[in-house]
Amino acid sequence: MKAVKFLKKENMxxxxxxxxxxxxxxxIIIELYWQRDESAIAxxxxxxxxxxxxxxxxILRDSMDSEESLNDTYLCAWNRIPPARPTVLQVxxxxxxxxxxxxxxxxxxxxxxxxSELISSLEELDDCLACANTVEAEMLAREGRRVLxxxxxxxxxxxxxxxxxxxxxxxxxxxxxxMLNVSESTVFRSxxxxxxxxxxxxxxxxxxxx
Amino acid sequence: MNNDKHNYKLDLISGIDxxxxxxxxxxxxxxxxxxxxxxxxxRLAVIAVAAVLAVCLVSAGVVGVMLWQNGDDxxxxxxxxxxxxxxxxxxxxxxxxxxxxxxxxxxxxxxxxTLSLSKKPxxxxxxxxxxxxIGGGIEAAATEAIAVPSSAEKIYYAEKxxxxxxxxxxxxxxxxxxxxxxxxxxKYSSYMFEAGSDLQNLVLKCNVGGVEGMIEYTVDxxxxxxxxxxxxxxxxxxxxxxxxxYTSNQPTAVASGERIGFNDLSFSVIVNDxxxxxxxxxERVYAVMYDGLRIIDKKPITVGETTDVTFESLKxxxxxxxxxxxxxxxxxxxxxxxxxxxxxxxxxxxxxxxxRFTTTDSSIKFELLWAEGFDNASSCRISLWExxxxxxxxxxxxxxxxxxxxxxxxxxxxxxxxNGVTESISLGFSTDKNTVPxxxxxxxxxxxxxxxxxxxxxxxxxxxxxxxxxxVHEMHGKTVISDPTTRYITGLYSDNSYTLRVIYEYDLNxxxxxxxxxRSKLFNTQANTAPRIWVHLGERTYDTITFxxxxxxxxxxxxxxxxxxxxxxxxxxxxxxVDTRKFTGLCAGRNYQLVIYYSxxxxxxxGVVKKSVSTTAYTKNYVSPSLSLEIVDVSKDAVNxxxxxxxxxxxxxxxxxxxxxxxxxxxxxxxxxSGAFTDLRPNTSYTIRxxxxxxxKNGNGVSTVYKxxxxxxxxx
Numbered sequence: 001m002k003a004v005k006f007l008k009k010e011n012m013x014x015x016x017x018x019x020x021x022x023x024x025x026x027x028i029i030i031e032l033y034w035q036r037d038e039s040a041i042a043x044x045x046x047x048x049x050x051x052x053x054x055x056x057x058x059i060l061r062d063s064m065d066s067e068e069s070l071n072d073t074y075l076c077a078w079n080r081i082p083p084a085r086p087t088v089l090q091v092x093x094x095x096x097x098x099x100x101x102x103x104x105x106x107x108x109x110x111x112x113x114x115x116s117e118l119i120s121s122l123e124e125l126d127d128c129l130a131c132a133n134t135v136e137a138e139m140l141a142r143e144g145r146r147v148l149x150x151x152x153x154x155x156x157x158x159x160x161x162x163x164x165x166x167x168x169x170x171x172x173x174x175x176x177x178x179m180l181n182v183s184e185s186t187v188f189r190s191x192x193x194x195x196x197x198x199x200x201x202x203x204x205x206x207x208x209x210x
Numbered sequence: 211m212n213n214d215k216h217n218y219k220l221d222l223i224s225g226i227d228x229x230x231x232x233x234x235x236x237x238x239x240x241x242x243x244x245x246x247x248x249x250x251x252x253r254l255a256v257i258a259v260a261a262v263l264a265v266c267l268v269s270a271g272v273v274g275v276m277l278w279q280n281g282d283d284x285x286x287x288x289x290x291x292x293x294x295x296x297x298x299x300x301x302x303x304x305x306x307x308x309x310x311x312x313x314x315x316x317x318x319x320x321x322x323x324t325l326s327l328s329k330k331p332x333x334x335x336x337x338x339x340x341x342x343x344i345g346g347g348i349e350a351a352a353t354e355a356i357a358v359p360s361s362a363e364k365i366y367y368a369e370k371x372x373x374x375x376x377x378x379x380x381x382x383x384x385x386x387x388x389x390x391x392x393x394x395x396x397k398y399s400s401y402m403f404e405a406g407s408d409l410q411n412l413v414l415k416c417n418v419g420g421v422e423g424m425i426e427y428t429v430d431x432x433x434x435x436x437x438x439x440x441x442x443x444x445x446x447x448x449x450x451x452x453x454x455x456y457t458s459n460q461p462t463a464v465a466s467g468e469r470i471g472f473n474d475l476s477f478s479v480i481v482n483d484x485x486x487x488x489x490x491x492x493e494r495v496y497a498v499m500y501d502g503l504r505i506i507d508k509k510p511i512t513v514g515e516t517t518d519v520t521f522e523s524l525k526x527x528x529x530x531x532x533x534x535x536x537x538x539x540x541x542x543x544x545x546x547x548x549x550x551x552x553x554x555x556x557x558x559x560x561x562x563x564x565x566r567f568t569t570t571d572s573s574i575k576f577e578l579l580w581a582e583g584f585d586n587a588s589s590c591r592i593s594l595w596e597x598x599x600x601x602x603x604x605x606x607x608x609x610x611x612x613x614x615x616x617x618x619x620x621x622x623x624x625x626x627x628x629n630g631v632t633e634s635i636s637l638g639f640s641t642d643k644n645t646v647p648x649x650x651x652x653x654x655x656x657x658x659x660x661x662x663x664x665x666x667x668x669x670x671x672x673x674x675x676x677x678x679x680x681x682v683h684e685m686h687g688k689t690v691i692s693d694p695t696t697r698y699i700t701g702l703y704s705d706n707s708y709t710l711r712v713i714y715e716y717d718l719n720x721x722x723x724x725x726x727x728x729r730s731k732l733f734n735t736q737a738n739t740a741p742r743i744w745v746h747l748g749e750r751t752y753d754t755i756t757f758x759x760x761x762x763x764x765x766x767x768x769x770x771x772x773x774x775x776x777x778x779x780x781x782x783x784x785x786x787x788v789d790t791r792k793f794t795g796l797c798a799g800r801n802y803q804l805v806i807y808y809s810x811x812x813x814x815x816x817g818v819v820k821k822s823v824s825t826t827a828y829t830k831n832y833v834s835p836s837l838s839l840e841i842v843d844v845s846k847d848a849v850n851x852x853x854x855x856x857x858x859x860x861x862x863x864x865x866x867x868x869x870x871x872x873x874x875x876x877x878x879x880x881x882x883x884s885g886a887f888t889d890l891r892p893n894t895s896y897t898i899r900x901x902x903x904x905x906x907k908n909g910n911g912v913s914t915v916y917k918x919x920x921x922x923x924x925x926x
Contacts, residue, residue: 051243145221148226161237165234
């Protein structure tokens with residue numbers, strides 16, 4: 001495959017002219033990936049670049065790393081499509097961006113601790129998701145994921161949304177409140193309530209002690 | 211431990227089921243877009259408020275006592291102003307040609323805008339491989355082959371004396387008042403900010419001046435108002451921004467002393483970088499060798515020094531392009547990249563080559579040329595290939611190959627050893643293609659029983675011949691003419707339709723073997739005219755009949771079978787010859803039937819027709835003689851009488867003259883001239899009887915008749 005320099009701004013700009021200034025339909029963007037047309041990257045960046053950048057930035061809190069993460073997201077999408085044909089492109093890209101950012105975060109924090117919204121959100125979970133530092137860690141992690149998903153399905157859509165935004169995408173409480181057009185305290189209380197509920201569920205399942 | 215704990219939680223959170231993520235992600239995206247659009251409106255409002263505040267601060271001269279702390283000294287818990295607002299944080303600086311539209315530069319797009327001068331490459335090196343248009347070419351190949359160092363440094367571009375807008379980006383979500391900042395040591399207060407500035411984007415207009423090259427703008431000391439204090443904002447981003455001003459003094463390269471060999475190229479090159487633009491560190495300049503697909507070799511070049519370059523292991527007689535590639539930022543707005551300072555395309559020398567060649571439909575003659583000084587020519591290996599399959603080996607000194615199929619493509623491959631490496635040259639060719647012969651039949655003339663024709667062959671390669679001629683009759687089938695050279699056929703039925711068919715066999719020598727085709731021509735034979743005979747009788751005689759025949763026989767078909775004459779009483783006389791025109795010895799005064807038997811064959815397949823024509827002929831009649839007898843005088847003893855015998859045709863004679871007395875014959879005389887009887891007795895009755903005969907020659911024989919007269923002798 002011909003090397004593609006995804007973050008060359010001038011390349012993106014030049015492609016912009018061919019695609020027009022508007023946002024391309026997801027179907028068209030996916031088709032561009034399938035045709036191995038590099039303008040797919042530019043179209044993705046124009047439509048989802050800022051959105052994905054925020055996902056990365058929430059986790060990494062560093063513009064350089066976030067840019068790099070964004071670039072890796074595009075490369076990953078380029079490599080996965082085809083054969084993948086995402087049904088919802090934004091979801092597909094969001095997960096890639098988040099996973100890449102988290103991976104970068106793990107590597108970076110192996111050496112030093114960097115404050116970020118992700119750290120804040122993870123620390124909130126200390127109480128309910130204790131580290132399973134045992135030989136059964138893997139099994140417990142698997143069970144933990146099962147319980148977590150079961151718990152999320154028991155929540156209202158609004159609560160589920162708040163939980164995922166906060167702990168999966170590491171959105172700040174204020175941004176979640178802004179998105180939902182509610183007060184920060186409402187979000188805060190909702191998160192506290194969910195953490196308590198999750199802990200109870202985990203205790204009940206015997207995954208953590210009370 | 212903390213990291214382990216977080217990793218565990220991250221693993222768990224990362225395990226949220228896809229359907230949940232899809233649901234929430236779609237909603238999150240939709241809400242974030244709505245929020246972003248709402249945020250733009252809010253920012254517009256903030257800009258308006260900030261502008262009013264800035265004006266108020268400047269006009270009131272409220273600078274106050276400036277107390278600031280170094281941003282680095284701030285702890286996590288000291289990121290708020292005294293009234294609980296988040297302190298402004300410097301996040302970066304950018305440059306633009308146009309005054310930035312703050313409403314369109316959201317924080318999360320980095321506030322970066324790249325400008326391009328759209329300069330054309332300084333060197334136009336042509337397109338020897340014809341692949342530049344499809345993204346190929348030596349520059350593209352060199353870009354692939356030469357690593358361009360990545361730089362996190364953002365460089366903006368401008369032209370000389372161009373105004374640019376320097377934008378200082380401050381994270382200032384709570385709208386803390388920004389008082390001033392220092393740029394390249396010069397302090398700029400809020401009233402000096404360009405229109406369009408807000409509390410997060412402080413815009414200054416600067417002129418880059420007339421100096422070419424890199425200009426740096428460094429921001430420092432961003433002051434904000436915290437209550438009654440003036441403090442320094444936290445500085446988190448890169449404080450320096452570079453602006454590249456395009457220079458026409460781009461690096462150049464001059465190559466000289468080019469020497470092209472069979473497998474190598476050498477030359478000298480000097481690269482000049484007057485400005486300079488090529489960084490000193492690392493290897494930045496290479497001589498590269500491009501084979502049309504990729505860079506196959508590269509040699510480092512030292513800038514400013516004459517460097518001797520030799521590329522080896524090239525293939526003979528092959529197109530290459532060498533170039534001088536340098537990695538640098540041309541300050542043309544396109545960043546650091548590979549530039550081709552010089553390039554030249556060339557063919558390596560050839561050791562062997564095919565000269566002129568000529569082909570026929572079954573062979574090729576070719577010339578093989580060898581470079582002077584090449585010693586292995588005699589040991590070359592020549593082979594003939596078809597469809598990538600070797601057909602046969604050819605003797606090294608052979609320059610003609612025959613036995614080829616026509617219209618076929620072949621390749622002559624010549625392999626030779628060049629310094630232990632087997633190289634080859636190939637000559638693809640096609641033998642001449644034989645065209646399928648064509649022929650046309652022309653009917654020259656047609657008679658009642660024959661046809662004369664000609665055949666025109668179109669067979670320039672002489673690959674075919676006439677092998678058969680047939681004449682086909684619908685009813686009687688075909689007649690094969692044994693001699694294919696025949697052009698005249700007889701024995702045909704007249705007034706009939708025929709098909710003349712010519713069978714042609716040919717071999718195009720294309721591997722398909724002998725094929726044939728037939729060409730046909732229809733014709734009608736002429737119709738014959740039936741003969742006619744008319745009989746003309748000649749002058750009549752007593753014993754002959756003569757005649758003539760008038761004949762109409764244009765096609766000479768008549769055959770007189772016989773001529774016969776049938777009489778009334780005699781047997782039919784058959785003329786001894788069909789040429790007989792006279793019958794003799796006939797009876798006079800008779801009718802005859804003259805019959806001419808003849809035949810003819812029209813040649814139309816219906817066989818011989820027999821006919822006859824007849825006419826009645828007759829011979830001339832003889833006139834019967836007549837006799838008259840008279841008593842001239844009678845005496846007692848004598849009587850004189852006269853006889854008149856009329857015999858026109860002299861067919862009669864008086865036989866005797868008798869004198870009867872009663873029944874008794876008294877006297878006979880032969881003398882018909884006397885006319886008297888004497889010695890009569892008186893008074894006696896006598897009768898004179900004259901007998902005569904005649905023959906009319908009419909087949910009835912001699913007729914005898916008499917005439918008598920009575921008298922009485924005188925009495926005594």
